[in-house]
Amino acid sequence: MNARRKFRREGEERRRQDLIEATLDSVAEYGLQGATLRTIALRAGVTAGLIRHYFPGKEELLQEAYTALVGRMTEQAKAALAMDGASPRQRLAAFVTANLNAPIVDARVFSLWATFLGRASADPTLARAHREGYLGFRNEVEAVVAEVLAAEQRKPDASQLRHHAIAINAIIDGLWIEGCLAGEMFSPGELAAIGINAVEAELGLAPLDQFQEK
Amino acid sequence: MNARRKFRREGEERRRQDLIEATLDSVAEYGLQGATLRTIALRAGVTAGLIRHYFPGKEELLQEAYTALVGRMTEQAKAALAMDGASPRQRLAAFVTANLNAPIVDARVFSLWATFLGRASADPTLARAHREGYLGFRNEVEAVVAEVLAAEQRKPDASQLRHHAIAINAIIDGLWIEGCLAGEMFSPGELAAIGINAVEAELGLAPLDQFQEK
DNA sequence: GGGCTACTTATACACTTGCACAACAAGGCC
DNA sequence: GGCCTTGTTGTGCAAGTGTATAAGTAGCCC
Structure with missing residues (x-):
């Protein structure tokens, strides 16, 4: 039990693009308020921590x-x-x-x-x-x-x-x-x-x- | 010390108006994100708890x-x-x-x-x-x-x-x-x-x- | 002046947030 | 096949959020 989630490694450009798209989706649907890192990550199919691997912070994203x-x-x-x-x-x-x-x-x-x-x-x-x-x-x-x-x-x-x-x-x-x-x-x-x-x-x-x- | 803050009682209409104005100011300056109850209250010169006395919740405000x-x-x-x-x-x-x-x-x-x-x-x-x-x-x-x-x-x-x-x-x-x-x-x-x-x-x-x- | 009322403050709480970091494993390289 | 890099996960945390509620007091009525 408590198995660690499976994942695939995507190319850098692909991941950045996916995260940006997930961000736009989240902002459009929930506003800047509701566009949290966790919401965005969920939509992009990754976990929140990964975002910091591609962007210095939420602001830059x-x-x-x-x-x-x-x-x-x-x-x-x-x-x-x-x-x-x-x-x-x-x-x-x-x-x-x-x-x-x-x-x-x-x-x-x-x-x-x-x-x-x-x-x-x-x-x-x-x-x-x-x-x-x-x-x-x-x-x-x-x-x-x-x-x-x-x-x-x-x-x-x-x-x-x-x-x-x-x-x-x-x-x-x-x-x-x-x-x-x-x-x-x-x-x-x-x-x-x-x-x-x-x-x-x-x-x-x-x-x-x-x-x-x- | 630890004196309780002095305050004045304002009329209901006046307070509501002040709170709405403070809300607009806060939203204009900090966006919906930054317009927190504490920010709004500070701008209106009251404490955050008072807002709930005049509005059911933040959404209604x-x-x-x-x-x-x-x-x-x-x-x-x-x-x-x-x-x-x-x-x-x-x-x-x-x-x-x-x-x-x-x-x-x-x-x-x-x-x-x-x-x-x-x-x-x-x-x-x-x-x-x-x-x-x-x-x-x-x-x-x-x-x-x-x-x-x-x-x-x-x-x-x-x-x-x-x-x-x-x-x-x-x-x-x-x-x-x-x-x-x-x-x-x-x-x-x-x-x-x-x-x-x-x-x-x-x-x-x-x-x-x-x-x-x- | 004394008391009442309700306006206002202050504290508490459960929850969410962005961010930090350690653990882990996917996939290329030899 | 084994290793190594690094993309990715999961957990933890301090700060901040909206809301609930107890405590206090300003101002009016008598």
């Missing part, structure tokens, strides 16, 4: 988990821009659509985003991780906007470009939140349609055809 | 604190709409401006908002408090939008009105977040200007005069 989350989010978002052969306007629309549907619109991701961001004002490391992700995202937006306007023969100055990027970023963020928190209040594709309309209105693009008032 | 926060936020926001004598368009602009400046744009408030919202997916009570505040806010937006469009002789149907309200709500929320998280990146009034432009573009209002591209 949480920071790495957040960095991984931010990286994954912005990566997915930017991937939508990589459709070559399409017109700038089409790419912008695809970008908006991608950001306003699953898997980016997701209650679990939102829960993580909010939980970590709530600590950003007190934790410079988290704040920096967020800031970098945000600026990267906004720069992508600004680049597409420049292409779209160039295709329309318009030459906005840097300030106007920046304002457009800020506004479009806000539109996407705001709709993303609404979708995450109350997804069932919107029909499929509705958020993306609202987003595309709002973004094109912001840029002063003439509506393509249908869906105009009056 | 947190819920009441969040409800108070949401109530205060939406109240401030809606107050900006109560300027009679102004045109609908002016009121809408004032509404946007109020929501994109202090005291609504504030790092502490954002931290609280994010922290609590991160738990909303797991805590139905928090989720409901948020949902009610959000819908109230959006209904206000929808009402002003209806007035603005009516003044322009336009008759949008219910679906279009709803879409406008959702989009405008998103614009305000998104810019609010940007301002809270990176206020120093924007010059005073810049966010509000961006917000007004975006909102008016969404509604298809002709620009008043300056600030047009080209």
Whole structure:
């Protein structure tokens, strides 16, 4: 009796990845409060002591988990821009659509985003991780906007470009939140349609055809 | 020695209010983790045991604190709409401006908002408090939008009105977040200007005069 | 001023937490 | 096959948690 538990040795990278994933799961489900070392370890299928073998402490584990989350989010978002052969306007629309549907619109991701961001004002490391992700995202937006306007023969100055990027970023963020928190209040594709309309209105693009008032 | 601490008896309402305020302060500064009964009590100038005299448990205290926060936020926001004598368009602009400046744009408030919202997916009570505040806010937006469009002789149907309200709500929320998280990146009034432009573009209002591209 | 009430303090307790560390065994190497 | 490294487990511990409850006292009423 009292047999020692069997275990397998995993590669370093694999274990770290599993622990980070278990951490994100735990935080999403139980919050920072409930994401204890024991909870995380249980979810990862190991015992709590092992965590200290891979991370100096709980704080570092949480920071790495957040960095991984931010990286994954912005990566997915930017991937939508990589459709070559399409017109700038089409790419912008695809970008908006991608950001306003699953898997980016997701209650679990939102829960993580909010939980970590709530600590950003007190934790410079988290704040920096967020800031970098945000600026990267906004720069992508600004680049597409420049292409779209160039295709329309318009030459906005840097300030106007920046304002457009800020506004479009806000539109996407705001709709993303609404979708995450109350997804069932919107029909499929509705958020993306609202987003595309709002973004094109912001840029002063003439509506393509249908869906105009009056 | 070992003298018992001196204390004053405060009225019930006053104590509850103080405790809720101390709770919000503690959550904003230390997060849900660090907001322990002892921390909260210390901030409120009482001892931890007293909290149980006013609240059944920590959970109820947190819920009441969040409800108070949401109530205060939406109240401030809606107050900006109560300027009679102004045109609908002016009121809408004032509404946007109020929501994109202090005291609504504030790092502490954002931290609280994010922290609590991160738990909303797991805590139905928090989720409901948020949902009610959000819908109230959006209904206000929808009402002003209806007035603005009516003044322009336009008759949008219910679906279009709803879409406008959702989009405008998103614009305000998104810019609010940007301002809270990176206020120093924007010059005073810049966010509000961006917000007004975006909102008016969404509604298809002709620009008043300056600030047009080209 | 004396007494009552209930607001407030202080102490106790069972439990959880992050972390430290010794014991152990999985899997590669010879 | 035996050994050795080190990934992994299990136990222990001090600090801190929310809650329960006894003890004390501030302030009002008479």
